[in-house]
Every structure is written in C-alpha cells, then in structure tokens.
Amino acid sequence: MEGESQRNLSDSRRNISKKDQERSASRLERLASHMAAVPLVREAQLARQECAKVKIKHQVHVSTLVEFLTQGHQSEQEKVYRFFLERPHLQTPVEIHKDKHRELCMRQLTAVVREAGIRPMDLLLNDPASYFVFTEAIGHIDLSLAIKLGVQFSLWGGSVINLGTKKHRDKYLAGISNLDYPGCFAMTELHHGSNVQALQTTATFDRLTDEFVINTPDEGATKWWIGNAAVHGKFATVFARLKLPSPDSHLDKDMGVHAFIVPIRSMEDHSVLPGVEIRDCGYKVGLNGVDNGALRFSNVRIPRDNLLNRFGDVSRDGEYNSSLPTVNKRFAATLGELVGGRVGLAYGSVGVLKASVTIAIRYALLRQQFGPPNKPEISILDYQSHQQRLMPLLASTYGFHFATQYLVNRYAEMKVTHDDEVVADVHALSAGLKAYITSYTAKALSTCREACGGHGYAAVNRFGSLRNDHDIFQTFEGDNTVLLQQVAADLLKQYKEKFQGGALSVTWNYLRESMGTYLNQTNPVVTHREGHGHLRDPNFQLDAFQYRTARLLHTAALRLRKHSQRLGSFGAWNRCLNHLLTLAESHIESVILAKFIEAVNRCPDKDVRSLLKLVCDLYALDRIWEDIGTYRNQDYVAPNKAKAIHRLVEYLSYEVRGVAKELVDGFGVPDFVLRAPIGLQNGQYSEYMQYVGF
Structure with missing residues (x-):
C-alpha cells in the first residue's frame, strides 16, 4: 500500500510538473513572440500627419515587376496597345450611341484580325495563355470589344472546335478565324x-x-x-x-x-x-x-x-x-468543353480590377486634403481610412492575378492531355474563381469610385463605364450563386471520396489531412501567438485558411446528413445553402492564397520577391481579419491574437501605401490605354482641364 501511495504521489507530481511546463512554455512562447516581433504601428509615434512624411520603401524596378507578372507576354500586350495608339479612329469615345458603338466594335475586331495580323482563334487553339493575355489587353481598350471577340472565337469558334469533329473544323474554322463567318452562341x-x-x-x-x-x-x-x-x-x-x-x-x-x-x-x-x-x-x-x-x-x-x-x-x-x-454524362462532357468562357471572364475581371485600382490609387496619391495646422495639406492616401479602403484591394488584385494565371495553365494542360482529373479540376476551379473574382471586382469598382469622390463620378474617369460593362460578368457563363454551389458540390464529393479511399484532385489535396490535422483540438500555444514572425509566416496564414475550409466542409456534411433524413436531398441542400456558399468562397480564398504564396517563392528577383511577400501578407491577414468571428468562435485565434492581426493589417496597409505607385505601375497599363485623366502617371489635372475645355 505504501509503495502504491508513493507511485500515485509520484504520478501526481509528474502531472503537476507537466502542466507547469506547459504553462511555462506558453508564457515563454508569448514573451519570445513579443520580443522578436517588429514593433507594431506605435500609435503615439505614427500619427496620421507623420504618414505623409515617413514612407517605407522597397527597392524594386517596375520593369522587373512587370516582367514577372506578364511571364514573357509583355510584348504581346504592347503590340495591342501600339496598334490602337496608332489608330485614333478606332478608339472608343467617352460618349457614343449604341448603334455607332456596335459598328465601331465590329471595325475594331476586323482591324485586329485583318490589319494587326493577330489570329485569336489560332492562339486559343495553340497557346491559350497568350490568348487570355491578349483578351485582357483588348479589354483595356474596350470591354465591349473583348466580349464581342470572346463570342466570336471562344464561344462560337470554341463550340465548333470542341463539340464538333474534323468535318466541322474543315468546313468552318478558316471562316471563323478570318471573320468571314461571324457567329453566335x-x-x-x-x-x-x-x-x-x-x-x-x-x-x-x-x-x-x-x-x-x-x-x-x-x-x-x-x-x-x-x-x-x-x-x-x-x-x-x-x-x-x-x-x-x-x-x-x-x-x-x-x-x-x-x-x-x-x-x-x-x-x-x-x-x-x-x-x-x-x-x-x-x-x-x-x-x-x-x-x-x-x-x-x-x-x-x-x-x-x-x-x-x-x-x-x-x-x-x-x-x-x-x-x-x-x-447526364454527355451533358457533363459538353459543358466541360466550354469552360474556356469562364476562364476568360475570371481573367478579364482581374484586368478590370487592375484598371480601377490603378485609377483610384494614382488619384489618391495626387489629391491632397487637410493636414496638420499651419502645414501643407497631405495626400488622401496618407489617411489610415483611405489606406484601409484601397490597399487590401490592391493586395487582392495581385492574389487574383496569380490565381488566374494558374487557372490558365491548368486549362492549357487540360486541352493537351484531356486528363479526366484535370478536366474536373478546371471545371470546378473556373466556376469558383469566376464567381468569386467577378463578385469581388463588382464591389471593388464602387469602392474605387467612392474613393475618388466627385471626380470618380465623371464619365471621362471611367468608373461608370467599367462598372456598367463589368456588372454582367457576375451572370455571364453561369450565375455566380449557381457556380459557387457547383464548387460546394465538388468539395462534398471530394470529402466523400476521401473516406472511400479515392484520390483527391490536385487543387483539393489539402483536404487529405483536413479531417485529422485541421479538426483536432487547436494548440493553445499557437492560438495565443501574436508576434510578427508568426503572423507573417505563410504556413500559419495558409493553415488558417484551410482550417476554416475544412471546418466548414465537415459541418456542412453533418448538416446535410441530418436534414436530408427529414427534408430529402434537395430540401437539405436548400436549408444549408448559405453555409455551402460560404464553404465555396472559403475554399477559393484558400486556393488564391496558395497560388500567391507559390508565386512569391518562385520569384527570382529578391527585391520583387520581398515586395510581393509584403502584399501577400496583407492579403492573407486582411481576409483572416474580415472573418475573425469564425476563427474566434472556433477558438482558433485568441482575443490578444485577433487584436494583433487587426493592428498588423493596419500597419501593412500603411507599408504597402509606401509602394502603391510601383505596385500599380507593375500592371503595365499605359496612360493612353487607361485614359482616365485622374488616373494618369502624371499631369492628371492638366489632362482633366483640357477635357472640359480650359
């Protein structure tokens, strides 16, 4: 009995000692994170007026950034831009009647094919990446022209090529390519x-x-x-x-x-x-x-x-x-061959976002308003509120760029290999990215317009036409709500196959561990970590995104199973619809972040890589903060960590503000293509004054 009592006492001491060690480790972890962290905003030192004076700069050559973003396609974009620069009669005026606009679009399209010598159909068939880069450049010229071109080649031409056989290609392809056979879908x-x-x-x-x-x-x-x-x-x-x-x-x-x-x-x-x-x-x-x-x-x-x-x-x-x-299989195969339209809309929507963010940020850098007493006025982009409006939009634009580049590469792979797994992956990914990006861009256009005040309301500054022309992107090639449901359905299918031993497609493969690693009890040490090194660690950021998706997927499956017993499959789906849409959006955000991180890691220039890492951190932490309630409810983020994330988002927005000009210049959209007087690289006010006749 005495020996057993001693053993129990020893075990008790070991347990107490283990708990003390855990508590000590937790305290040391937090202390170390505080000591190692880069100081945060230092509210007392970084008053808003000081933001006008202190600019955190990253050493970067814009030309190097443009080269990395375009991945060797810069000359193709410039060819389009030069062609229209040299032909003012083909440029779309600010005010134009519907019938004249239609005829101008047809003349523009004919000129591109027959004068510029660009054959979009050949690009679509043989080099999809170049085709989508080309259509983004065309969209900067006129979105109506880009859509008309897409109808002719991607939809009408693509349906003949992808759904027909050799006899159809032999009979129609040449006429479609040279515009002798203009067609519809x-x-x-x-x-x-x-x-x-x-x-x-x-x-x-x-x-x-x-x-x-x-x-x-x-x-x-x-x-x-x-x-x-x-x-x-x-x-x-x-x-x-x-x-x-x-x-x-x-x-x-x-x-x-x-x-x-x-x-x-x-x-x-x-x-x-x-x-x-x-x-x-x-x-x-x-x-x-x-x-x-x-x-x-x-x-x-x-x-x-x-x-x-x-x-x-x-x-x-x-x-x-x-x-x-x-x-059903024939129908699925038919629609599977028509995903190019969704790929093009996602890619083109990013082009619209680039233009609107560029205009808004350049104007914010130019426009000065208020400031410290008896001192010069400061740029409106030096105000924290303005940074919080525009810098996350800029970060998201970069994230969307790399995600759609990945989508285009997967689409090109699909057209070569016809591999069933790649086909399924592109179908779901194109649906999700098209829905998520076009919805985001539609909201961002209004934010950018409002950020430019009354001048954003002038038609010449293009927010009205960009917003109106882009709005239908949310409905083209499938309503966004319907497309997100397709993504959710595919996730649930992957979830089911995981438990049946099936292979997961490349895009969803992080779900392989989701029901284990991500859904285990959260680590209390990590939950409280708030140092910059930790918060800016891409492993933490991606794990947070994927944890949220895995949790939503798991709970969606449980809810559907419960409700289907009483409501049937359709009734259960409808009962859980908002949950399923949130699941789909969460997954797409996980994909966007993953591709952003991959782009940062493969960037060969260290200065550009450092700049992109900064922007990627802002994208990731801003999205986490926007959904902080979910992370708090699941005890994934402790209160102190949530506050640290919020402070860091503010600070990163301030830091990105210091390189905002270089980042929008990196999109490579020339002034004569952007055309908005308040969005030009210089001389904005003089251009604006000339437009109204002064």
Missing part, C-alpha cells in the same frame, strides 16, 4: 439560363430528308441575350433537345441537349433566313457595343451534318450512337 433561353439541361428548343430528326428541324416551341424557349445576333451574326451554335422519332410510340425520344450549327443570315446579302426571327435586345446597362439579340425558329431545316457530334451522333437511318452511355 445560342444557349440561354428566356426561361432558362443556368439550368441548361432544361432548355426547350427542339431539333427533331427527319429521316425522309436527312435533316434536323429546329423549332422554338413557346415564348419561354426564345434564345435571349445572344451576342452578335442582333446585327452581325450569320451563324449560331444552337443548343436544343435532340428528338428522334420512336417506332414504338407517337412521342419522339428525347436524347438530351446537343449543339447544332444553324445559319441565321444569308451569306450573300445578310438578310435573315426563312423561319428565323431576330429581335434586338436593345440598350443594356453596359456593353452596348455588343449586339445582343433574341432568336426564334420555326421549322428551320439544317443538314444532319450540322449536329456537332463529338459526344453523340445520329446515323442516316436515325440511329443514335455515343461513346458516353447516359444523357
């Missing part, structure tokens, strides 16, 4: 946009004539918002339900949605062909250089060969054959 209907599988337009096979008969069965099936349809298009890729006569029934057999080439205007005199009705959708909120129209079909006959038959074909005797066994 007729998918969206009045009653159906995102739900493509429910489209109502029909294409019924007629065995007697070896033709398909295209019909619009009711008003809801009218093809709507079809770019190039109202004025210029001669052909349309029409998405319709393929109907085959059934020998055993008076009802036709529905084989699902397929794509068909349908001529809509005469090649000789451009007149509308019999059975085709075309109406003009009229003025829009923006993009009025694009001639959107509505199409209806009444017994329009097309040859059987006009079926784009890569995933499904019909023989002369009316037999259907496909390498894919089900309607």
Whole structure:
C-alpha cells in the first residue's frame, strides 16, 4: 500500500510538473513572440500627419515587376496597345450611341484580325495563355470589344472546335478565324439560363430528308441575350433537345441537349433566313457595343451534318450512337468543353480590377486634403481610412492575378492531355474563381469610385463605364450563386471520396489531412501567438485558411446528413445553402492564397520577391481579419491574437501605401490605354482641364 501511495504521489507530481511546463512554455512562447516581433504601428509615434512624411520603401524596378507578372507576354500586350495608339479612329469615345458603338466594335475586331495580323482563334487553339493575355489587353481598350471577340472565337469558334469533329473544323474554322463567318452562341433561353439541361428548343430528326428541324416551341424557349445576333451574326451554335422519332410510340425520344450549327443570315446579302426571327435586345446597362439579340425558329431545316457530334451522333437511318452511355454524362462532357468562357471572364475581371485600382490609387496619391495646422495639406492616401479602403484591394488584385494565371495553365494542360482529373479540376476551379473574382471586382469598382469622390463620378474617369460593362460578368457563363454551389458540390464529393479511399484532385489535396490535422483540438500555444514572425509566416496564414475550409466542409456534411433524413436531398441542400456558399468562397480564398504564396517563392528577383511577400501578407491577414468571428468562435485565434492581426493589417496597409505607385505601375497599363485623366502617371489635372475645355 505504501509503495502504491508513493507511485500515485509520484504520478501526481509528474502531472503537476507537466502542466507547469506547459504553462511555462506558453508564457515563454508569448514573451519570445513579443520580443522578436517588429514593433507594431506605435500609435503615439505614427500619427496620421507623420504618414505623409515617413514612407517605407522597397527597392524594386517596375520593369522587373512587370516582367514577372506578364511571364514573357509583355510584348504581346504592347503590340495591342501600339496598334490602337496608332489608330485614333478606332478608339472608343467617352460618349457614343449604341448603334455607332456596335459598328465601331465590329471595325475594331476586323482591324485586329485583318490589319494587326493577330489570329485569336489560332492562339486559343495553340497557346491559350497568350490568348487570355491578349483578351485582357483588348479589354483595356474596350470591354465591349473583348466580349464581342470572346463570342466570336471562344464561344462560337470554341463550340465548333470542341463539340464538333474534323468535318466541322474543315468546313468552318478558316471562316471563323478570318471573320468571314461571324457567329453566335445560342444557349440561354428566356426561361432558362443556368439550368441548361432544361432548355426547350427542339431539333427533331427527319429521316425522309436527312435533316434536323429546329423549332422554338413557346415564348419561354426564345434564345435571349445572344451576342452578335442582333446585327452581325450569320451563324449560331444552337443548343436544343435532340428528338428522334420512336417506332414504338407517337412521342419522339428525347436524347438530351446537343449543339447544332444553324445559319441565321444569308451569306450573300445578310438578310435573315426563312423561319428565323431576330429581335434586338436593345440598350443594356453596359456593353452596348455588343449586339445582343433574341432568336426564334420555326421549322428551320439544317443538314444532319450540322449536329456537332463529338459526344453523340445520329446515323442516316436515325440511329443514335455515343461513346458516353447516359444523357447526364454527355451533358457533363459538353459543358466541360466550354469552360474556356469562364476562364476568360475570371481573367478579364482581374484586368478590370487592375484598371480601377490603378485609377483610384494614382488619384489618391495626387489629391491632397487637410493636414496638420499651419502645414501643407497631405495626400488622401496618407489617411489610415483611405489606406484601409484601397490597399487590401490592391493586395487582392495581385492574389487574383496569380490565381488566374494558374487557372490558365491548368486549362492549357487540360486541352493537351484531356486528363479526366484535370478536366474536373478546371471545371470546378473556373466556376469558383469566376464567381468569386467577378463578385469581388463588382464591389471593388464602387469602392474605387467612392474613393475618388466627385471626380470618380465623371464619365471621362471611367468608373461608370467599367462598372456598367463589368456588372454582367457576375451572370455571364453561369450565375455566380449557381457556380459557387457547383464548387460546394465538388468539395462534398471530394470529402466523400476521401473516406472511400479515392484520390483527391490536385487543387483539393489539402483536404487529405483536413479531417485529422485541421479538426483536432487547436494548440493553445499557437492560438495565443501574436508576434510578427508568426503572423507573417505563410504556413500559419495558409493553415488558417484551410482550417476554416475544412471546418466548414465537415459541418456542412453533418448538416446535410441530418436534414436530408427529414427534408430529402434537395430540401437539405436548400436549408444549408448559405453555409455551402460560404464553404465555396472559403475554399477559393484558400486556393488564391496558395497560388500567391507559390508565386512569391518562385520569384527570382529578391527585391520583387520581398515586395510581393509584403502584399501577400496583407492579403492573407486582411481576409483572416474580415472573418475573425469564425476563427474566434472556433477558438482558433485568441482575443490578444485577433487584436494583433487587426493592428498588423493596419500597419501593412500603411507599408504597402509606401509602394502603391510601383505596385500599380507593375500592371503595365499605359496612360493612353487607361485614359482616365485622374488616373494618369502624371499631369492628371492638366489632362482633366483640357477635357472640359480650359
């Protein structure tokens, strides 16, 4: 008994000693982090008036930054810019009527292809990275031109190339490339946009004539918002339900949605062909250089060969054959080949964000207002509130740039390998990045306009046109809310496959450890660490983002399982919808940060790498602070650490302010392309005065 008592006492002492050691280690950790940390803002020393005097500068050559961002494509952008600089008659004026804008866009597009010698279709097929860089440059010239170009080559041309076979490429590719065959992409209907599988337009096979008969069965099936349809298009890729006569029934057999080439205007005199009705959708909120129209079909006959038959074909005797066994698989394969549009919109949206942030920051550097008594006024970018508005936007722009570069590279890999895993990865990633970035840019445009005060309201300073032209990016190629649901569904699929031993795709592979490492009890030492070295450690930042995603994914799966027992699968999904959208956004932010960190690490120039690390830290910590409630609720971040993150975000915004000019110059958008008088590199006020006639 005595020996057992001694053992118990010894064990008790060891336990007490272990707890004391843990407490001591925690105190030492916090003390060390305080001692090692770079001093924070020092509110008493860094009063706002001092911000005008003290600028923290990083040594960096803008040309080196531009070279790293463009990854060897700078000359391609400059070729586009020089072409329009030398042709003032092709530049879009501030004020222009819809009809004149449409004709100007067509002249611009024709000039790019036939005078500049740029062949967008060839780039899209052989060098997707160059194609998307080219379209970003075109978007800086005029977003209407970029969208019209995308309709012609990415949508109309891409549908023929990706959904058709050799006979279609041989017949149409040259005419699409040189603009002899201007065309449309007729998918969206009045009653159906995102739900493509429910489209109502029909294409019924007629065995007697070896033709398909295209019909619009009711008003809801009218093809709507079809770019190039109202004025210029001669052909349309029409998405319709393929109907085959059934020998055993008076009802036709529905084989699902397929794509068909349908001529809509005469090649000789451009007149509308019999059975085709075309109406003009009229003025829009923006993009009025694009001639959107509505199409209806009444017994329009097309040859059987006009079926784009890569995933499904019909023989002369009316037999259907496909390498894919089900309607759903054929539909998924069809949409999977059309993700280029989403890739382009995500990439193009970043271009719009670059322009708006550049204008707002250059104006903020120029404009002086108020200041210490009896001293000169200071730049409005020296005010903490203005830094907090604009510097996180600048950091996000850089993060989005590297994320969309990665997306383009994955898309190019997909087009070469046709690997199923890469296809699935690009499909989900393009949906998520398109939805997240376009929504963010739409909000950022308003922030940038407001940050420029009354001058941001002048049309010549472009915020109005950029905001209006970009707004539809949130709906193009899939409504953003629907696309985020696709991302959430894919995450849940990956979650399920993890427990079944399946392989995770490259983009989601951090979830491999998520149910273990990320969901274990948080480390109380790390929870309280608040030193700069720790907070600016990319491992901590990425772990925080991925922890949040893993937690949301785990709880979403549990909630769906619980609610599905009572509400069914659809009801459970709808009940958890806001949770699922948050999950998707969290995952996309994790991907953006991961690609930002990778870009920083691979940058060969140490000065640029240091600058990008600063911007990356601001992006990461600002996003953590924006969702600090989630981290606090899960005890991932202690109160003292949350305060430290907030102070550091303020300080990093101040530090980035010191290199804001170099960072926006790094986007490489020349003054004559940016065009906003308040956003020029110098002489802003003189340009502005000239515009109003002084």
